[in-house]
Amino acid sequence: MDEDIIKGHEGRVFANAQFDVEHAFGMYALSYCTIPAEGIYDKEALAPMMDVISKCHIYIIGYTPIINLIGATQVGQTLFVKFGLLEEEYIIKFDIPGLTLRDEDGFLYLQNADGEKFWPSSEEFHSRLSNQTKAVTFKVKYIGQAYGQDGSRNAVDRLLKHETLQKIALKGAPQGHKLTLLMLAIEPSNQLITMMNPFAKNGDSGNARIKQGFDKAQNTTEAEKISLYEAALIRYFYPEYNKEFKDSFPSTNLKILQDCYAKDFSAVVAEICIDELPFTLFSEVVEPKLYHVARHHLHKEEDRKMFFGM
Known part of the structure; x- marks a missing residue:
């Protein structure tokens, strides 16, 4: 990176950065299962899919067109x-x-x-x-998670007695649509995205921060990751029936997310990029598309915002 770059807008951001190394914590959906909402009560129909469902801790409730x-x-x-x-x-x-x-x-x-x-x-x-x-879409109305102790609960376990699902179902789907569930399994290994900036104010902490980021990423539990992924998607899609995280994330007081802040990640990235999805996801604030990447800075301070085009 030369001095000409430093003179531009991005250069000013690089020069004003607090640390020479910043980390973003990355998460993505590895596999999925989708069923009609009423299908959660059909154990026989679910049986062939249980290997996948057992790993699905994120669920999305929405409307798809009847085909x-x-x-x-x-x-x-x-x-x-x-x-x-x-x-x-x-x-x-x-x-x-x-x-x-x-x-x-x-x-x-x-x-x-x-x-x-x-x-x-x-x-x-x-x-x-x-x-x-481009006619087959999934309109996101609610996002939630089910994890339990050591991943003992999956999405179906939670949905069987889910008040919001029942509320949405009682309201009825728009004409020509049905209520559908998308369940996502998140990649179990932890992904760390690292940016190095030689022009930062504090330019001598790189090696220590690289090791610190790696160690803390490895120590991030699956439960923490599922909660971060859920919160990032809710903030991104802004679903009608969600209340928590729509406006509070990333400034939230929820304990499990406070633990993630303590790890000093600069940003989080939550992705849904699955070629085989049978529909494009969208919401009132996000247009229909196959790939979705929810990207959020975790700190308000400008000198900590080093990702996503600053």
Whole structure:
């Protein structure tokens, strides 16, 4: 970094920085499970997904459009499937070499030369619809967490007796929509993002702060991380039914987050970047998109704000 940069706006920020090393704590969703809201009561249907659900401590309640399968046709080795949602019709196509479309009294399936039957999953249909049409969305209404002692509780455990979920369900979904749950599993290992600034006021603490940041990141518990991730997403999406963290985060008095402040991280980053999601997430304040990165400084002081374009 040369002197010309120092003369600009960012240069002034670098020169006014308090420390020559600052750390951001990073978190991201590793896997997910999505089901209709009423599905939490169907143990049989949930059984195949429990390996994933058991690791999901973050849950998001929201509205998704109702998708109806209208029909399908085959032209050569291409399958065309028509769907209806929100009074519009959409067609998506699949390459199906070696497969033949069959229709038995309205039951559609693909069959190969050996008589084996296939059909894309609803998630694959929805994901393609979302990617090709941008019509499949998830409007975020509430974000919460369930962790318990050593991760003993998962999202479904909490949702089974969740007053806010019941309140949202009783209100009813908008026309053409249904109430849907998105459950997220957070990457278990801790991620530290480090910025080095040779122009800071205190320029001789780098090695000590690097070690301090690494040690404190490694000592951040999963419970602390889940709470930080939840708070960061709530502040980012600003959901209608959440109260805590919408305006207080990152200046909160919640004990578990105070412990995170004590570790002296400069910022936190919470990501939802999953290619396979069958919809784009949005809220009243965030536009629909597949990838979401919630970035928050943890300190009000300008000389501690070294991330996110300052």
